[in-house]
Amino acid sequence: MTGNSGSPTLRAILVPYDSGRRGFRMGRGPEHLLENGLEEALRRARLAVRPVVLELGDAPPLEVAAAFALNKRIAEEARAASGAGESPLVLSGNCNACVGTVAGVGAEGLGILWFDAHADFNTPETTTSGFVDGMGLAIAVGDCWGSMAATIPGFVPVDAANVVLVGARDVQPAEQERLDEAGIGVVAGGPAGDRRWYEGLGAALDGLRTRVARVYVHLDLDVLDPEKVGKANGFAVPGGLTRGELEEALVMIRERFSVAAVGVASYDPGLGEEGAVLETAFSCIAVLEARDPAP
Numbered sequence: 001m002t003g004n005s006g007s008p009t010l011r012a013i014l015v016p017y018d019s020g021r022r023g024f025r026m027g028r029g030p031e032h033l034l035e036n037g038l039e040e041a042l043r044r045a046r047l048a049v050r051p052v053v054l055e056l057g058d059a060p061p062l063e064v065a066a067a068f069a070l071n072k073r074i075a076e077e078a079r080a081a082s083g084a085g086e087s088p089l090v091l092s093g094n095c096n097a098c099v100g101t102v103a104g105v106g107a108e109g110l111g112i113l114w115f116d117a118h119a120d121f122n123t124p125e126t127t128t129s130g131f132v133d134g135m136g137l138a139i140a141v142g143d144c145w146g147s148m149a150a151t152i153p154g155f156v157p158v159d160a161a162n163v164v165l166v167g168a169r170d171v172q173p174a175e176q177e178r179l180d181e182a183g184i185g186v187v188a189g190g191p192a193g194d195r196r197w198y199e200g201l202g203a204a205l206d207g208l209r210t211r212v213a214r215v216y217v218h219l220d221l222d223v224l225d226p227e228k229v230g231k232a233n234g235f236a237v238p239g240g241l242t243r244g245e246l247e248e249a250l251v252m253i254r255e256r257f258s259v260a261a262v263g264v265a266s267y268d269p270g271l272g273e274e275g276a277v278l279e280t281a282f283s284c285i286a287v288l289e290a291r292d293p294a295p
């Protein structure tokens with residue numbers, strides 16, 4: 001299906017919240033992307049954007065309740081987008097928006113490609129920060145908050161064997177233990193000039209392709225190197241990927257999978273980065289959403 005202009009349409013689902021607070025910290029990211037060139041950048045890639053901004057309304061300031069209330073709305077929007085022939089593009093303050101996104105597009109036969117400096121694989125029993133957003137991937141594979149997740153329409157856990165974590169370099173010991181137990185593939189760090197990094201990624205993607213044909217691609221922008229690109233958020237750590245390296249990794253994904261949904265999360269525009277992170281987000285969306293197999 002195409003938009004009025006004849007271009008394929010992305011439904012940009014904006015979730016302008018961080019820890020249940022609208023416009024707080026990384027909650028500023030989604031609207032910052034929209035107001036600073038998202039539509040223009042994608043128009044150049046012949047993609048039309050239809051933005052939808054999700055609002056919580058008057059609700060008590062409960063982080064967990066807010067996260068799941070937003071995920072219900074994300075699931076509804078992502079499902080409606082897919083039904084209308086639009087590609088769901090979820091721009092969110094927090095990474096746990098992945099839970100509603102996979103519920104919306106359906107976990108059956110779905111893989112997750114998770115780009116993040118962190119694993120987001122804590123549970124209420126392993127976390128030492130209490131930050132629900134450090135549990136997003138764990139919730140998506142059904143490891144915790146199961147009763148809350150069951151309130152999201154269409155939620156079914158994604159098989160952990162079909163998850164590949166890319167770019168992680170700040171993983172806590174308890175998370176690493178859980179990743180190992182779950183059999184989640186990890187392509188750690190970034191290439192740093194070493195082509196063997198891409199071989200590892202290619203092998204992980206080829207393995208995944210024997211099991212699934214469609215993927216949700218999750219981009220926590222702190223997967224980017226804060227020195228070489230810019231500091232995406234307050235949790236960014238040294239190392240990671242440059243813009244060119246991330247784009248190359250995404251092209252490898254496009255060559256192998258159908259992209260069911262894209263999530264771009266955890267961008268805090270208040271850290272003074274000069275726009276390189278923002279431009280990288282736009283170009284990565286264009287690479288992933290390009291309708292030609294080889295962008």
Ligand SMILES: [Mn+2]
Pocket residue numbers: 095116118120220266
């Ligand atoms: Mn994350």
